Amino acid sequence: MDWDKIRLFYEVAEAGSFTRAGERLGLNQSSVSRQIGALEHELKVPLFHRHARGLLLTEQGDMLFQAAQEMLLRLETTRSRLTETSQLPAGNLKVTATVGLGAIWLAQRVSEFIELYPDVHIQLIVTNEELDLAMREADVAIRLRRPAQPDLIQRRLFTVHYHAYASVAYLERFGEPKTVEDLDNHRIVCLGGNQPPFVLAVHQLATLGRDPKDPRPRHLVVNDSLALRHAIEHGAGIGMAPAYAMEGKPNIVKILRDIEMPSLDTYLVYPEEMRSVARVQVFRDFLVSKAQSWAY
Incomplete structure (x- = not known):
């Protein structure tokens, strides 16, 4: 298959019309349409359903689009590896982390990395969704469990310990539970909502010491970990939270301190093909050094 035609097909599929794709590429609409027709003739399959409102991929077109997207991503990765030197880390680095780790732990430390490597430009994506690193939705990820994909490099950073917390104001009003x-x-x-089961399992106060079929009433269920911590701080009730987010807050008290509470290990994860990229290497080493000097 002619790569130029495949690249043109990809642009048309992205744009959804011959006209918009032509504007992006500096070609007229008829030229784009003619080349796509030639590609369909060459492959002997239709690639688009043509409608008045635009173009829709056929099943065969979707298969080709996925293959073209993968090729483009691999070429971009190769370009980055060819143009970057290990002596001078530079370029864009897309980092994804869970809401808590990204908004608190990493956000508190990333300014030091920027000072050390001003030519590395970080885009921090804070989300509890596991972005697809193989598809370059992110370059590196900080996750709360060991990745299952065999083609991802993983490095354990530290253990996140969870505890039960309540605000001073709440305890003054309702007393502190001792058992x-x-x-x-x-x-x-x-925490509730659309969360991974292993994360929801950490928030076990409703069933701690009870039959899971007969849980305690949950007075507040929040689908965001940061919102949950704010609710605890402002006296909504007793809840679970990671120690790194609550330690050092004068208005927060750790309760049930003699009870064993859950923990999760954090991992730095990135694709094998990013192993020798200098900006990934220095970011990895930076996080490892911070993890070794910190523990909760």
Whole structure:
């Protein structure tokens, strides 16, 4: 297959019309349409359904689009590796992390990295969704579990310990629970919504010491970890949170300190093909050094 035609097909599929693709590429609409027709004739399959409102990919067209997208991503990765030197890390680095780790732990430390490597430009994507690193949705990720994909390099950073917390104001009003059974008389706040099961399992106060089929009432369920922590800080009730987010806050008290609570290991993850990219190397080494000097 002619790569120029494949690249043209990709642009048309992205744009959704011959006219818009032609504007991007500096070609007229008839030229673009003619080349796509030639490609369909060469492959002996239709690639687009042609409608008055635009173009829709056929099943065969979608297969070719996925293959073209993968080729373009690999070429971009190769270009980055060929043009970058290990002596001078530079360029864009797309980093994804969970909401808590990204907005608190990493955000508090990233300014130091920027000072050390001013030519590396970081785009931080804070989300609890696991972005597809193989498709270059991000270059590196900080995750709360070991990745299952065999083609990803992983480096354990540190363990995140979770504890039960309440605000001073809440405890002054309702008293501090001394045993697990005392939780029956308190307001329970927890994480919910569309969260991975291993994350929801950490927020176990509703079932701690009880039959899971008979949980305590949950007075507040929040689908965002930062919102949950703000609710705990402002007296909504007792809830679970990572130690790194709560330690050092004078208005927060760790409760049930003698009870063993859950923990999650964090991992730095990136594709094998990014191993020798200098900006990834220095970012990895920076995070490892910070993890070794910090533990909660």
